[in-house]
Amino acid sequence: MLERIKASLPSLAPAEQRVGRLVLNDPRAFASLPVTELAERAHVSKPTVVRFCRSMGYDGLSDFKLKLAGSVSEGVPFIHRSVDADDKTADVLVKVIDNTVAAFLKYRNDASAGAIERAAEALAATHRSGRRIEFYGVGNSGIVAQDAQHKFFRLGLNTIAYSDGHMQVMSATLLGPGDCVVVISNSGRTRDLMDASEIARRNGATIIVITATGSPLAAGAHIHLAADHPEGYDRYSPMVSRLLHLVIVDVLATVVALRIGGELQPLLREMKNNLRSKRYA
Structure with a gap:
């Protein structure tokens, strides 16, 4: 208010x-x-x-x-x-x-358009090179990571989402230069996410994080998309934070779609046509 x-x-x-x-x-x-x-x-x-x-x-x-x-x-x-x-x-x-x-x-x-621009360009570049884009989150943020994977998958990007800490570490170990990891966290202090992020960074992958300003996860990222709000992550149910993360993902996906350009329109049109048979008239 x-x-x-x-x-x-x-x-x-x-x-x-x-x-x-x-x-x-x-x-x-x-x-x-x-x-x-x-x-x-x-x-x-x-x-x-x-x-x-x-x-x-x-x-x-x-x-x-x-x-x-x-x-x-x-x-x-x-x-x-x-x-x-x-x-x-x-x-x-x-x-x-x-x-x-x-x-x-x-x-x-408060949002930094410059940070969103850099993140979108990194994701678009990963797409152009045919490399991998991975989304990491745990708990409630793991659900947001799955939503993000769904949005970017529809754009024709090579994406996957992991919410299990062991899977994140194993997958991060297999990444390399040209790959991109998007890490989503309310607190920015989750050990599993920090471990996987550090491994991916050491292997040369680009690390984009959506999390609170001043958190350890934000400090270790190449690109930080700040998600600041008054909701205490250790005291209240993650309602506002979850919705804010979803909005940031929507903005990022829209900018990436614009970067991909006209080649995306026929693909999305065909996808919509193919899905019509899955609905009752």
């Missing part, structure tokens, strides 16, 4: 921007103070405070403050960062979606 407010500030009227900055400076205080004091602190009228809340998509000040209080809470451990134990279903719906939207907007604003 706070990230969404921050991203929306430039599009608001100056008076509403002052209210937005008041929220960002001290969200807990904003959620507890009466409208009169909020207006005084922001140097705006009381209707402007309400107007700001509606500009952000809420019914009014009360609805905004309710959602704000939830978004800055510590959440229920091992379930979701923003959800409280006594939340109604409607509250859970809003909080889970708002949290995800905020993470997406933050990624859109």
